[in-house]
Amino acid sequence: CSAINACENSNGGCSHQAECRRTTPGNRVCVCNTGYTGDGIVCVEINPCLENNGGCDRNAECTQTGPNQAVCNCLKGYSGDGKTCTYISLCLQNNGGCSEFAICNDTELTERTCTCKPNYIGDGFKCRGNIFQELLRNSNTSKFYFHLEALSIKDIAGPGPFTLFVPRTDILNADSRVKDWIAKGVMAQVLRYHMVGCANLLYNDLTRMTNITSLHGDLIHISYSQNSLVLNDKAEIIVSDAVGTNGVIHIINQVLVP
Secondary structure, X not given: OOOOOOOOOHXXXXXOOEEEEXXXXXXXXXXXXXXXXXXXXXXXXXXXXXXXXXXXXXXXXXXXXXXXXEEEEEOOOEEEOOOOEEEOOHHHOHHHHOOOOEEEEEEEOOEEEEEXXXXXXXXOOOEEOOHHHHHXXXXXXXXXXXXXXXXOOOHHHOOOOEEEEEEXXXXXXXXXXXXXXHHHOOHHHXXXXXXXXXXXXXXXXXXXXXXXXXXXXXXXXXXXXXXEEEEOOOEEEEEEEEEEOOEEEEEEOOOOOO
């Protein structure tokens, strides 16, 4: 007589995911393979994600990849290997996309707020200081700033409000009269003729006016037609309403002469 092998046929009645082990003649036990659980007759995959998030960080997603196997991936807004995930502050990189003159504050995942610093105004993404500072930051108005600095004219650095009509840099550079005015000592008067004190005049305000008095003391004539604002019948406002903390800048295409 020979011993009956209970595992010989159909894996001994055990699950395909189990090992049939002979014990005594005609008997066997069924043991689930690694990564599976059950009584050996029925074996199912172990999903490690069902317990303790598969060992992943609480800010990570556990994804089953096979029997008792999983990968951990940090959730959006976090970085790391999945086992450890660290919150990514939007504000740490490039100030969160806010202006360099703004304060970036993380509010929630993938969200932040931008608020202009004290002495600056704007929406947080674009913040402006006083108009004296803003002249230097814009290449179209920086030449006017350098002329003011050269003559130590600080009028528009005060509390204001002021309205400024600034000839674009290339216009100032190309005007041959500028050297003459500097040589004759009248450049300060020309510059002040482009400034209006005690008034924050936006483009719409100017359309309803005919004359304004400059810091030089002379009048500036304003005319409005065909959707254009023209000063002294020659200088057109080509960029308007650059608002600062103490006034507003308008860029013009001609130099005003008192």
